[in-house]
Amino acid sequence: MATPEKRDLVSIDDLTCEEILELFRHADEFREDLRAWSNLCRGSIMATLFFEPSTRTRLSFESAMLRLGGGVISAADSASTSRAKGESLADTVRVVGGSYADLLVVRHPEDGAARVAARFASVPVVNGGDGAHEHPTQTLCDLYTLWKEKGRLEGLEVVLCGDLRHSRTVHSFAYALARFRANIVTMAYPGFEMPPYVVERLKREFHVQATPASVGDLPGIVGSGNSAAYLTASKPHQLALFTNITPVHLEHIDAIYMTRAQRERHRGESTEGYPRLSGASLRSEMLKDARVMHPLPRTDEISYELDSDPRAVYFRQAELGVPMRMALLAFLLGKIRLHSPPTGFRTVQPGLSFARGLRCRNDRCVVNGEGARYLVGDFRLVQESPPVLACAYCGSEATAALIGSAHTKVYHRYNSAEARRIKPENRVYFESEEQARTAEFRPRGDGEPESE
Amino acid sequence: MATPEKRDLVSIDDLTCEEILELFRHADEFREDLRAWSNLCRGSIMATLFFEPSTRTRLSFESAMLRLGGGVISAADSASTSRAKGESLADTVRVVGGSYADLLVVRHPEDGAARVAARFASVPVVNGGDGAHEHPTQTLCDLYTLWKEKGRLEGLEVVLCGDLRHSRTVHSFAYALARFRANIVTMAYPGFEMPPYVVERLKREFHVQATPASVGDLPGIVGSGNSAAYLTASKPHQLALFTNITPVHLEHIDAIYMTRAQRERHRGESTEGYPRLSGASLRSEMLKDARVMHPLPRTDEISYELDSDPRAVYFRQAELGVPMRMALLAFLLGKIRLHSPPTGFRTVQPGLSFARGLRCRNDRCVVNGEGARYLVGDFRLVQESPPVLACAYCGSEATAALIGSAHTKVYHRYNSAEARRIKPENRVYFESEEQARTAEFRPRGDGEPESE
């Protein structure tokens, strides 16, 4: 459906590190005079399709497109319109991406919905936030702010603080920091820790190791009861170190990334004693050159008096969103070219094979929601043994116990000799025997021929 | 109130066949490069006033205007705004059409509301859908798609399928097909047949005759229980043929126009067994060159697997909406000129006289809703004997039994010698004696003078 050349930004992984740094340099150029580029994208139209409200993100994109001289059409509350008549996301993006618009920004409550949009639309799609999945332009803005403030990303010490469980921006930011070899200190509000699958992915894809951290007088600042973890790319000689779990002692922090309690995603948890940054919080010597970041909107987790502290950069962070998005839109619309090879380093390798047989277990995934009537499961094999498969839409992972052959309809244990003999393109993965039988596969030993 | 020269598109009847074909040729030109016209309507502003939601239609118009370089202002949910303070449609369009905008697109839940807007606004008004009345730009897009796919309109065999009762797009499309001398096969879901007044109008204005049709293996495809009717322009020698009701045998179909069940207009009817097109449906030899059309959004009446069939043109149909609307807007804003005489062939003649005395019986008509406090009934005489009068707003028809004289306040049977003696400009029409008496008219023979 899509033209082969088009680029989308569904996940921050869709851009290489080199491309990201090139976009930063373009953003710097746009930022010199925001009002000077109104001819660059003249004649082009961006559609913002927001199936979930977000004034800030929508206005930032719309401002960026208008500043580039393009036009904007907007469906800011699609709930009340075609969707109410039962239209699928796939149909909507095919229509709006048909002749209405040259680029789509999609925000949707279901995990993975932006990937669906990108697959069905014939024009570039930018993910404006899909459920608890990703919000890559927020991550770009966060990285851009940090890069501008500190002049680099590699080796920075960045504290992630607050609700690390529900904030998608924090997960994307953590992956991106790891890719750029920055170090992460997690200081979660108790009960809202970074989910294990995020830590797993950091470990698997970026060789990040987690170790307890001792952060001096910080715990008293951002809430007692927090225990800090330090996430850093391991080097071979460090592996031994980590086994004895010596806490890392931090003496210097480059940035604190504060997040609000995402109450709309909570299920009644108390947030009493949630961390709150104030002027007093920043008196520690280790925070002398730190920057206080926040994706906004804030609620109470940063006091208003902090606004005038020169280390508070959250409004600047929002301000940088416009030139950053200008660079992104101009790139996706083909108005500026990046020189780094698009096939360069990517953290996520394309799936080793199309992994059939599974159904995504994430009940907020688009294949189990909006797309249930027209999508089939699609997985990437992200680890071979034991086989770990990631949903191509929402990224949720499942471990397969069995591998069947699409040819013989016989299944085996994943680590059996028989399983290894099945050609990769014929492999079908199952979590359980029940799942395999439901798909009408049989166990080995029913007198069926073994060879394919 | 309106300037004499301005043109509106309230009904597809507001354009001659020649004008429509000229617009198609302009649309073709725009379509060659949608991004190349951003100077044509620079400085002009279009307002979309949507008193009923419709993302698709609104975005299509807004894209068209932006691609022409114009500006767009939008009131997409007027329910919550001035209307809540009690403002009338007439006032809104006078204000917004005063200096705010150079052209208005109006969508409204009441039949005939777009005509009200056109009468009160001083700028061109385009009907974006008014209740169950008309949706003429959808019809233009449908015709344009068919014309592009088949190279002509005259003599085509077009199946209209599904909910033919509630779909306004299907009614407008049927009138337009008849005007262009295409033939229509109706295959309604039982209970959702084409309304008698539509068939009546096709007969009266386009000399279309309906006859049973035998459509080979089609009924099994689009749902059993359907009986087909064939609507074609009669020629003098055919009239005899139709009286013996020989079913027409169709061997070839040029297009199937599928419609969704318009559940929002239903009153609890079941739609079990509603027709559903799938790959299997199109295997019939008679559909070899057919095009599958659909105004979208679809629900379940066309399966997703059909999307990749080259005969499925519904996404193309949506895509053509933008260049088609660009041509229309550029024409109404005076940026392109059509060469065919605007006073050429029109299917609907201006009313023979202002026909007073009646009140439109359509309870969804704007004169009985939004306009009740400021509109008076307005009718066109569409047939002289017996007098048939069509509401100038919603087009609903009424047959008058009595004609009174505005001068003497005396009424007579419509076919009496006295009635014929009343000057046309003094005639007042009534459906019943009760209605005449309510209007303070008296019957003949109360000793009143007869002459005017």
Place this chain on the structure above:
Amino acid sequence: MATPEKRDLVSIDDLTCEEILELFRHADEFREDLRAWSNLCRGSIMATLFFEPSTRTRLSFESAMLRLGGGVISAADSASTSRAKGESLADTVRVVGGSYADLLVVRHPEDGAARVAARFASVPVVNGGDGAHEHPTQTLCDLYTLWKEKGRLEGLEVVLCGDLRHSRTVHSFAYALARFRANIVTMAYPGFEMPPYVVERLKREFHVQATPASVGDLPGIVGSGNSAAYLTASKPHQLALFTNITPVHLEHIDAIYMTRAQRERHRGESTEGYPRLSGASLRSEMLKDARVMHPLPRTDEISYELDSDPRAVYFRQAELGVPMRMALLAFLLGKIRLHSPPTGFRTVQPGLSFARGLRCRNDRCVVNGEGARYLVGDFRLVQESPPVLACAYCGSEATAALIGSAHTKVYHRYNSAEARRIKPENRVYFESEEQARTAEFRPRGDGEPESE
């Protein structure tokens, strides 16, 4: 936070009379061809932040900006977005005014909210209506209409009619008329009279005196039971006249400014017999050259038949809103320059001192609503003895009984010798002893040293 040079329009008082007249002349120029200015503000972006719906005002601003060639981003129903996540107005305007937009138009349900926006945003802010406080661009349009129709403002006789209690447009209009030395006849619907604080302010700032008025046959027109008052700038020799309350006899009216019953602000009051203008209402000889104005939307207070009377100028009034707003936006964006000194005559002097200690008693004021968690009370001293202080946000006034010293924390009666000895910059004002004690101030005579 704001750059020192930026100009806002929060209150009509933010513009001098000379500036207003200059803007009128620019508006006249824009109006000659509304479509000829699409390069003037190219590259600039206006954001409409409407925390309360108003299609008319929003569309008028958006049209003006588009006609100037600028871009528009719009949050037309902010209730459902960031605000739902708890974001403050101060944060929103800092973000949107950061890089998203070059000018903000804010409408908000709380009195004084536009002043908050202007203080926190780094770009110009225009008040699109803040609660019952001000709606200055409506006032500009009203004045502009009157000025165009009559060629001047000074000395005009203007009737304000209807709901004079709840209509903010009427209050702003009254202040502005007084500034321009026009005379005002109030004809309120009984119970909806002009509030005493408005009359007080007219008296204090513009030396306007109120006297009963005899308006010939007008009372019968606009509703019996109305008693008229005449508000005119007093001259020294008139003061004696007013004491014997001789009704002013009016023989000529230049304009009737009709207002709708603002039912959304009522608390169940009946509006039976609310004035209603019709053709018959305007037959009086004294209205021969009068103009009928209305801020729209109207409900029933002006009959539709009046629309065709050449004296009915309310649609023209709406039409003039676009060129008027074009002039204002171009001025605030620095695209046109005014030659009159910005520090010229202003009706409201800057506060004589920062008046601490008080809390605004208006429960609809932004300091008691949205801003409660981040704003402190801020007052201007508008009268010295007895001290009258006006809330810097909503303008509500309070009279202080006590003055304390911020230095000694001792308070005194406002007119005592001790109070007069406190340096102005140290003065803290209180309405009551209780209030002073709550603020931890003590009365004189507790053995504290008197001198500062």
